[in-house]
Amino acid sequence: MKNIEKYKNAFVEALEIEEDEVGEGLVLGETSEWDSLGHMILISTMEEAFDVSLDAEWMSEFDSYQSGLKLLDRLGVDFVNE
Amino acid sequence: MTFISIEFLLFFAVIVFTYYAIPHRWRWVLLLAASYSFYASLSGYFVFLLLTSTAFSYVTGRLIEKQETKKQKKKVMLMGICVLLFLLGWFKYFNFVNDSVRAISAYLNWNYAIPYQEIILPIAISFYTFQAVSYLVDIYRGKLKAERHYGYFSIYFAFFPQLVAGPIERAKKLLPQFKTEQTLKYENLSYGMKRIAWGFFKKTLIADRLAPIVASVYDNPDATGSQIVLATILFSVQLYADFSALSDIAIGCARMLGIKLTENFKQPHFATSIGDFWNRWHITFSTWLRDYIFVPLCKGKKKRSEIYVAIIITFLISGIWHGAAWSFVLWGLIHGFYRVFGDHTKQARGKMASFTYLDRNPTFHKWVKIAITFLLVCFSRVFFRSDSVTAAFTNAKLFLTPSSWSPSGIIEAFEIFSLLDLAIFAFFFIVMQLFHHVERKNASTWNWLSQRPVFARYAVYVLIVVSVLVFGATGQGFVYGGF
Incomplete structure (x- = not known):
């Protein structure tokens, strides 16, 4: 499975939302599923999916679909040349 | 000397005047002396507990950094946190635990002999212990380098404006500010x-x-x-x-x-x-x-x-x-x-x-x-x-x-x-x-x-x-x- 698919699946699994709801417009706090507690579940799911560790500082940075991609990219997850 | 007193305002006015009058390289000495004097005026001999906790956290921070593996670093960090929490627990929670155990023992008709102990709570111990714990954890996580300068480190621990009741600051934010030469600004x-x-x-x-x-x-x-x-x-x-x-x-x-x-x-x-x-x-x-x-x-x-x-x-x-x-x-x-x-x-x-x-x-x-x-x-x-x-x-x-x-x-x-x-x-x-x-x-x-x-x-x-x-x-x- 490609990393971008793993990334989208993590949202679906953690936030219990439909696949077509996962996209660039997804922002923390703007849907009832992605609230502060859902965020903790999403972080755990991302950590397991990509074998990374996200601390509190990075967790605050991860506040949208897009910023999550950038953050994981910085941690060595390749979404382009895989 | 509490914040709400003429003594504190006079004390602080002298500190501000001297702070800007002396060269930057001596300011840490002034802040440290001011912080310990202020704490001693509030908490007397407990200033020695503050000194001990500071020295212990400084050494533990350096030790964490010196360890080669993550596992070793974690071990030293946990040891350090346990000691700091033991001190907090002893002074703040001993009688709470003791009284609770005594009450339970009395209820169950058990013999419990440890009487109430006269333990005075050192002012600010909860605040500086939390700052110390965050310092050790941040070094373990690689977010912070252990401070070399003992003077600056001691000010982080005892900075008198926030020593008594916070804000609880992180070393990463406070230490660089102490090291930067602050110029006198009207604003x-x-x-x-x-x-x-x-x-x-x-x-x-x-x-x-x-x-x-x-x-x-x-x-x-x-x-x-x-x-x-x-x-x-x-x-x-x-x-x-x-x-x-x-x-x-x-x-x-x-x-x-x-x-x-x-x-x-x-x-x-x-x-x-x-x-x-x-x-x-x-x-x-x-x-x-x-x-x-x-x-x-x-x-x-x-x-x-x-x-x-x-x-x-x-x-x-x-x-x-x-x-x-x-x-x-x-x-x-x-x-x-x-x-x-x-x-x-x-x-x-x-x-x-x-x-x-x-x-x-x-x-x-x-x-x-x-x-x-x-x-x-x-x-x-x-x-x-x-x-x-x-x-x-x-x-x-x-x-x-x-x-x-x-x-x-x-x-x-x-x-x-x-x-x-x-x-x-x-x-x-x-x-x-x-x-x-x-x-x-x-x-x-x-x-x-x-x-x-x-x-x-x-x-x-x-x-x-x-x-x-x-x-x-x-x-x-x-x-x-x-x-």
């Missing part, structure tokens, strides 16, 4: 003085004026339900004014030395939910709990129910941190319950708002949420304020009794004020609310004020200073100073 002096004056205003005109009135109800075993309701609401105002004043003075003093501390309050009584309340109340403590307790507890958790357990544990620790008594434990658990219940009923509450058309008027809906959150916070504070668990339950029952809320009963309960006290309190409470109103509209009341004509600006400054001098009440310690 820093001006802003700092205004924050200090505002702290004096809240402490002497709101908190210390309310303290004896609240105590007259909570110390009275025959207090009526309406008196408990009124006194609890007033206690919430007192606690906010008291603790935020302490932060204002700390932030103001530090700013006069060119150091920026973290804001600790964002009008918490205007929170729209309990989660929002904890983003606005004692912010540096909440973020500390989030980063060093809640987030590690949530690692690997993929169910809401598991996150709920982490929330309850975090709030339990928050309660225990506040005080060595079961009433504080219950207070923490109540907030944990609020948070979990709030999350669990989120959808149902959304439907309810829609059913009652509340959500069609967002402004009104927001104020309903603010009122409910404030009352929930007030209820929890019955446990915070009561002297024992038995008293807390009695008062909580009175608080929840519908007849306690009858308008006539509440009006009658205002008899706990003398007419003069009520007039003075009402006037200064309105001034504080106006300040908050401007802050909600403009982000910073001080910036807004600086854009007003000189006459209006100075009228406000004179009002603050003259009010403190004429009507200010003193003699009460800070509530959070005892933690």
Whole structure:
């Protein structure tokens, strides 16, 4: 499975939302599923999916679909040349 | 020497003058001497405990860094945290545990021989221990390098403006500021003085004026339900004014030395939910709990129910941190319950708002949420304020009794004020609310004020200073100073 698919699946699994709801417009706090507690579940799911560790500082940075991609990219997850 | 004293203001004036008069390379010596003198004036011989904790944390930090593997680093970090928590536990919780075990033993008819011990709680131990723990964990996580300069490290541990009751700062934020040469800036002096004056205003005109009135109800075993309701609401105002004043003075003093501390309050009584309340109340403590307790507890958790357990544990620790008594434990658990219940009923509450058309008027809906959150916070504070668990339950029952809320009963309960006290309190409470109103509209009341004509600006400054001098009440310690 490609990393971008793993990334989208993590949202679906953690936030219990439909696949077509996962996209660039997804922002923390703007849907009832992605609230502060859902965020903790999403972080755990991302950590397991990509074998990374996200601390509190990075967790605050991860506040949208897009910023999550950038953050994981910085941690060595390749979404382009895989 | 407490913050609210002429001695402190004179002491601080001398420190500020000397700070800018001497070269930067000697300023750490001045700050350290000032910090230890200030602490010794408050806590006497416990300054040696502060010195020991500082030296221990310094060495442990260096040791963590020297370890080669993550596992070894973790071992040293945990050892260091255990020692720091042992000291905190010994001084703060020994008698709490001892009394609890004795009570259980008596109930079970067991023989328990350890008597009550006379242990004095060293001032600020909860605050500097938390700063030390964050320092060690940040080094272990690789977020911070262990500090080499013992002098600067010691100031981080004992910086006198924030030593007594925070804000709880991270080394990463504070240490670089101590090392940077701070130049004398008018805006820093001006802003700092205004924050200090505002702290004096809240402490002497709101908190210390309310303290004896609240105590007259909570110390009275025959207090009526309406008196408990009124006194609890007033206690919430007192606690906010008291603790935020302490932060204002700390932030103001530090700013006069060119150091920026973290804001600790964002009008918490205007929170729209309990989660929002904890983003606005004692912010540096909440973020500390989030980063060093809640987030590690949530690692690997993929169910809401598991996150709920982490929330309850975090709030339990928050309660225990506040005080060595079961009433504080219950207070923490109540907030944990609020948070979990709030999350669990989120959808149902959304439907309810829609059913009652509340959500069609967002402004009104927001104020309903603010009122409910404030009352929930007030209820929890019955446990915070009561002297024992038995008293807390009695008062909580009175608080929840519908007849306690009858308008006539509440009006009658205002008899706990003398007419003069009520007039003075009402006037200064309105001034504080106006300040908050401007802050909600403009982000910073001080910036807004600086854009007003000189006459209006100075009228406000004179009002603050003259009010403190004429009507200010003193003699009460800070509530959070005892933690």
